[in-house]
Amino acid sequence: MKKFTAEKGLVMPLDRANVDTDYIIPKQFLKSIKRTGFGKNLFDEARYLDKGLPDQECTGRPLNPDFVSNQPRYQGASILLARENFGCGSSREHAPWALDDFGIRCVIAPSYADIFFNNCVKNGILLIVLDEKMVDQLFQETAATPGYTLNVDLAAQTIGKPDGSTIKFDVETSRKHILLNGLDDIGLTMQHADAIRAFEKSYKEKAPWLFA
Amino acid sequence: MSSMTLYDKLWNSHLVKELENGTALLYIDLHFLHEVTSPQAFEGLRLAGRRAWRASANMATPDHNVPTTTSERSRGVDGIVDPVSRIQVKFLDDNCKDFGIEEFAIDDPRHGIVHVIGPEQGRTQPGMTIVCGDSHTSTHGALGALAHGIGTSEVEHVLATQCLVQKKARNMLVQVNGALKPGVTAKDVILAIIGKIGTAGGTGYTIEFGGEVIRSLSIEGRMTVCNMAIEAGARAGLVAVDEKTISYLQGRPYAPKGELWQQAVAVWRTLVSDKDAKFDAVVELEGDDIVPQVSWGTSPEMVAPVTGKVPDPALAANDSKKGNYQQALKYMGLTAGTPIQDIKLDRVFIGSCTNSRIEDLRAAAAVVKGRKVASNIREALVVPGSGLVKAQAEQEGLDLVFKAAGLQWREPGCSMCLAMNADQLEPGEHCASTSNRNFEGRQGFGGRTHLVSPAMAAAAAVFGHFVDIRDVPLL
Numbered sequence: 286m287k288k289f290t291a292e293k294g295l296v297m298p299l300d301r302a303n304v305d306t307d308y309i310i311p312k313q314f315l316k317s318i319k320r321t322g323f324g325k326n327l328f329d330e331a332r333y334l335d336k337g338l339p340d341q342e343c344t345g346r347p348l349n350p351d352f353v354s355n356q357p358r359y360q361g362a363s364i365l366l367a368r369e370n371f372g373c374g375s376s377r378e379h380a381p382w383a384l385d386d387f388g389i390r391c392v393i394a395p396s397y398a399d400i401f402f403n404n405c406v407k408n409g410i411l412l413i414v415l416d417e418k419m420v421d422q423l424f425q426e427t428a429a430t431p432g433y434t435l436n437v438d439l440a441a442q443t444i445g446k447p448d449g450s451t452i453k454f455d456v457e458t459s460r461k462h463i464l465l466n467g468l469d470d471i472g473l474t475m476q477h478a479d480a481i482r483a484f485e486k487s488y489k490e491k492a493p494w495l496f497a
Numbered sequence: 498m499s500s501m502t503l504y505d506k507l508w509n510s511h512l513v514k515e516l517e518n519g520t521a522l523l524y525i526d527l528h529f530l531h532e533v534t535s536p537q538a539f540e541g542l543r544l545a546g547r548r549a550w551r552a553s554a555n556m557a558t559p560d561h562n563v564p565t566t567t568s569e570r571s572r573g574v575d576g577i578v579d580p581v582s583r584i585q586v587k588f589l590d591d592n593c594k595d596f597g598i599e600e601f602a603i604d605d606p607r608h609g610i611v612h613v614i615g616p617e618q619g620r621t622q623p624g625m626t627i628v629c630g631d632s633h634t635s636t637h638g639a640l641g642a643l644a645h646g647i648g649t650s651e652v653e654h655v656l657a658t659q660c661l662v663q664k665k666a667r668n669m670l671v672q673v674n675g676a677l678k679p680g681v682t683a684k685d686v687i688l689a690i691i692g693k694i695g696t697a698g699g700t701g702y703t704i705e706f707g708g709e710v711i712r713s714l715s716i717e718g719r720m721t722v723c724n725m726a727i728e729a730g731a732r733a734g735l736v737a738v739d740e741k742t743i744s745y746l747q748g749r750p751y752a753p754k755g756e757l758w759q760q761a762v763a764v765w766r767t768l769v770s771d772k773d774a775k776f777d778a779v780v781e782l783e784g785d786d787i788v789p790q791v792s793w794g795t796s797p798e799m800v801a802p803v804t805g806k807v808p809d810p811a812l813a814a815n816d817s818k819k820g821n822y823q824q825a826l827k828y829m830g831l832t833a834g835t836p837i838q839d840i841k842l843d844r845v846f847i848g849s850c851t852n853s854r855i856e857d858l859r860a861a862a863a864v865v866k867g868r869k870v871a872s873n874i875r876e877a878l879v880v881p882g883s884g885l886v887k888a889q890a891e892q893e894g895l896d897l898v899f900k901a902a903g904l905q906w907r908e909p910g911c912s913m914c915l916a917m918n919a920d921q922l923e924p925g926e927h928c929a930s931t932s933n934r935n936f937e938g939r940q941g942f943g944g945r946t947h948l949v950s951p952a953m954a955a956a957a958a959v960f961g962h963f964v965d966i967r968d969v970p971l972l
Binding site for chain 1: 510513514516517518519520522524526533534536537540545547550551561562579581582584585588622624625630631632645646647648649650651653654657658659660662664666696697700701727728730732753757758760761764796817820821824915916917924934936937938939942943
């Protein structure tokens with residue numbers, strides 16, 4: 286699995302609460318049987334002015350000039366600044382796949398939806414939770430400073446700001462470990478195969494109808 | 498042992514191993530699969546040379562992409578006109594064959610929306626842990642199972658190991674007291690709950706729905722409630738087992754039989770929260786206060802009573818909400834203060850894993866019986882949740898009622914709930930929908946969704962705008 290250790294990158298602000306995964310990647314692109322190639326359709330309905338189709342070349346499509354990803358100052362951003370409950374709705378892992386394929390390695394927001402949170406960890410994307418005031422301040426600084434860049438260090442759990450100050454952030458130790466090492470979690474679970482078999486054996490005695 | 502909630506009991510009974518750092522390995526009894534979120538998981542298994550840990554604990558059906566017109570469906574998978582969708586459905590067929598997983602394929606009479614057919618077949622049982630690469634897996638909690646949506650990496654993980662690495666959620670009780678007024682349904686209850694606690698109100702929690710109103714609901718009604726737990730941010734919703742749960746399951750094809758049935762029922766009866774169990778959060782609603790609900794915005798928390806008005810963003814609780822409201826009104830093309838009943842409608846959708854079961858279709862048919870679809874409604878679709886729901890409805894003559902009124906009677910699938918197939922709104926169209934999400938573009942690019950109950954959607958179809966179902970006499 287993809288690692289996340291550190292990311293120094295341009296910040297792109299998406300000033301909108303309750304961004305759902307339909308908004309991140311609309312349904313028509315979920316017909317793909319691949320894991321890659323979703324980046325050009327990230328935020329498709331907000332980013333383009335026309336209706337996007339699967340397998341469509343996107344270079345000639347009319348862009349929504351108001352949308353952040355189309356503004357020259359945010360080109361090449363790798364850190365997304367977002368609002369509360371980011372990633373709510375559908376469980377589609379195509380949402381983190383699209384963020385990743387677009388080049389977003391880290392999201393900073395006050396809160397996230399649970400399923401989306403898990404899906405991001407599986408794809409080496411770091412989701413940082415900061416309190417609303419701090420996120421507000423980052424929105425203001427990003428807007429006021431073209432080329433606003435943050436320096437995220439997962440091991441140290443710090444975000445370095447352009448003025449030299451740092452913000453500390455919390456991360457669950459298990460998730461930190463997985464992200465830093467890019468661990469294959471199926472492989473990790475398989476190390477407990479004996480425990481799973483032992484569980485199944487005793488469980489079968491307690492609930493035989495589930496194994497009939 | 499100290500008192501436990503139902504969620505605590507389900508968690509403990511599936512705990513394989515506590516892992517470091519506060520996570521745990523949880524055993525999964527049943528894994529549902531569909532065509533959209535599984536292809537990359539099967540591919541991952543192939544690349545790693547892995548097989549399914551316990552193939553018999555999986556069940557698959559294609560539902561998201563399938564067309565609902567009889568002309569396309571009469572030729573099975575080959576009849577799917579959209580080549581990209583056809584490939585995805587075929588890929589599921591092939592993967593199920595390769596990995597030895599039972600599938601109700603597109604032309605199986607038992608085919609349908611995965612969250613409809615699981616309970617219908619008796620695959621969903623109390624006390625189980627159930628997952629699926631679909632957020633509406635919470636539906637199955639109505640039968641006292643711990644059920645939630647997962648992403649594709651976790652689909653692969655469950656296929657390979659029959660387990661998930663989980664962190665235990667907190668316990669929330671949503672208690673709905675009293676009784677519902679006539680015309681008020683399970684859908685109105687869950688919309689009112691989401692309106693109260695918000696779309697992130699249940700984040701980090703498993704919600705148990707309790708109280709007299711929930712107890713009085715049918716199992717299908719409870720499924721409607723649990724289905725939308727995720728719309729309140731909770732991955733899983735639960736209802737304690739009672740005699741309704743047990744009689745619902747009795748005789749279903751995959752339910753235990755004979756002595757195993759007796760054994761199972763004895764265990765299932767214990768699947769309730771202990772009397773003095775502690776919840777981390779408790780929310781109470783009075784059933785008598787709940788009025789038929791209509792969503793006006795682009796988040797399921799943006800609901801109003803049918804007797805109400807589109808709210809004024811200036812009156813929102815804080816700046817963030819104000820911004821959300823303004824954004825939503827702009828997208829929806831609505832003006833603050835507009836009475837809900839004056840919203841102009843273009844289409845009606847009756848279906849989805851929230852509301853496509855036989856009771857839903859009966860409720861909708863009762864309203865349209867003897868009436869005609871209003872002239873301003875371009876299209877009104879009725880999409881049953883499964884082949885068996887469709888057959889049952891036809892046996893009861895509901896299809897004839899719908900057709901006589903001018904609604905279209907379709908083949909089962911997810912259809913216009915997420916509009917992955919051809920059933921879509923046009924930009925700017927307003928739709929009265931019995932589905933679960935009113936997100937921007939959810940039912941089609943630029944489409945505007947209003948979430949309602951089946952009876953409210955049916956009334957909207959024949960009156961051409963929202964009406965208070967409590968004022969509509971049955972003909």
